[in-house]
Amino acid sequence: MTPDPRGLTNGTISSYYSSMRRKAGTIVPLEASILEASLDLRRRGLESAHGFLLAKEMQDWAGARLLTAYGTLYKALERLERAGFLESFWEDPQIAADEARPRRRFYKVTMAGETALSKHNMERAPTAPSLRAERGIP
Amino acid sequence: MSNTRVMPRAIGFVRAWVLLYTAGLPPGLRDSRREEIDAALWEQAKEAETGLSDGLPLATHLLLRWLLGLPDDLLWRLAHIRTKDADTKEGSMVQARDYKTLTVVTGVVAALLLIALVVYVVATEVAFQRQTESPFDWVYIAATFGPVSLAAITGGFWSMRKAPMLGAVLVTSGSMAFAIFLYWLIIPVVLGIGLSFYAIRRARRIQAGE
Numbered sequence: 001m002t003p004d005p006r007g008l009t010n011g012t013i014s015s016y017y018s019s020m021r022r023k024a025g026t027i028v029p030l031e032a033s034i035l036e037a038s039l040d041l042r043r044r045g046l047e048s049a050h051g052f053l054l055a056k057e058m059q060d061w062a063g064a065r066l067l068t069a070y071g072t073l074y075k076a077l078e079r080l081e082r083a084g085f086l087e088s089f090w091e092d093p094q095i096a097a098d099e100a101r102p103r104r105r106f107y108k109v110t111m112a113g114e115t116a117l118s119k120h121n122m123e124r125a126p127t128a129p130s131l132r133a134e135r136g137i138p
Numbered sequence: 139m140s141n142t143r144v145m146p147r148a149i150g151f152v153r154a155w156v157l158l159y160t161a162g163l164p165p166g167l168r169d170s171r172r173e174e175i176d177a178a179l180w181e182q183a184k185e186a187e188t189g190l191s192d193g194l195p196l197a198t199h200l201l202l203r204w205l206l207g208l209p210d211d212l213l214w215r216l217a218h219i220r221t222k223d224a225d226t227k228e229g230s231m232v233q234a235r236d237y238k239t240l241t242v243v244t245g246v247v248a249a250l251l252l253i254a255l256v257v258y259v260v261a262t263e264v265a266f267q268r269q270t271e272s273p274f275d276w277v278y279i280a281a282t283f284g285p286v287s288l289a290a291i292t293g294g295f296w297s298m299r300k301a302p303m304l305g306a307v308l309v310t311s312g313s314m315a316f317a318i319f320l321y322w323l324i325i326p327v328v329l330g331i332g333l334s335f336y337a338i339r340r341a342r343r344i345q346a347g348e
Contacts, residue, residue: 050177050178050181051174051177051178052177052178052181052182053181055178066199066202066203066206067182067199067203068203069202069203069204069205069206069207069208069210070152070175070178070203070204070207070211071204071206071207071208071209071210071211071214072206072207072210073207074171074174074175074214075207075210075211075213075214078214090170090173101177101180101184102173102176102177102180103173103177104177105170105173105174105177
């Protein structure tokens with residue numbers, strides 16, 4: 001295939017191709033909630049959190065009846081990781097085996113994630129309170 | 139149907155769905171998604187054991203989480219098929235068009251499945267109240283899932299020539315919807331998985347121009 005002089009490839013002009021769907025470094029509200037939840041848990045001493053814990057945290061904040069759907073949550077986590085806003089690692093299989101449960105995958109917000117979240121909160125409405133402030137979190 | 143039976147069924151249902159939509163992916167990607175969902179289900183089941191509420195609301199919660207995430211699961215799966223296949227200009231144009239159609243089709247299938255799910259939950263509750271599993275409840279469920287599944291399977295094969303992957307998604311949704319709700323009969327599960335693999339293989343062959 002001949003490369004496009006403008007740097008476009010056929011893979012990146014598809015409307016589905018994830019990297020073409022928004023500006024680099026920007027996040028959508030769901031992703032902002034995930035990052036906020038993760039940062040809040042970090043402030044409470046949890047450096048990293050697994051998906052279920054993040055979903056619970058987001059549910060508590062939003063006062064929602066349902067946890068974020070599996071497909072929606074894990075797709076967003078994957079997207080955030082691919083964008084470099086989250087890092088993930090699997091826990092030691094021995095710990096999971098000792099507790100007779102499946103292995104957990106932990107997520108941790110990166111510096112780029114913190115920057116993207118600050119940018120999102122500022123762009124959302126420069127005069128509006130951040131998601132945290134709205135939820136009464138200092 | 140007792141509450142202790144509802145939760146394992148709901149978990150089995152979600153697990154079966156995850157096994158299906160991750161089938162055929164590279165092992166690393168496939169296993170990490172499966173393990174991650176498995177861990178999430180375990181956490182939720184643990185909560186059901188230790189929580190204040192009983193099994194039915196939590197099982198319903200779990201199924202609703204599955205249902206609401208269904209379009210994202212399908213789109214995620216499709217994205218992973220397409221990142222491998224998006225090498226031609228024609229392919230990319232088809233993808234853009236397919237994406238819009240897929241969104242509509244997924245919405246319709248999800249809405250039909252939601253109706254069927256509500257019927258399933260109501261029928262289960264009725265059976266639980268009666269302390270029995272009346273055949274009428276299962277006829278009721280089959281009458282809902284049968285037409286939905288058959289419509290999805292027929293529509294999938296019908297549309298496969300024009301939109302192969304869309305067709306495959308429809309056939310898979312239809313056959314698995316029926317199989318998962320009748321999984322204890324085993325045969326629908328075997329048929330559902332077989333039909334799904336056949337549809338995906340056929341779609342790939344059509345895409346490859348064979």
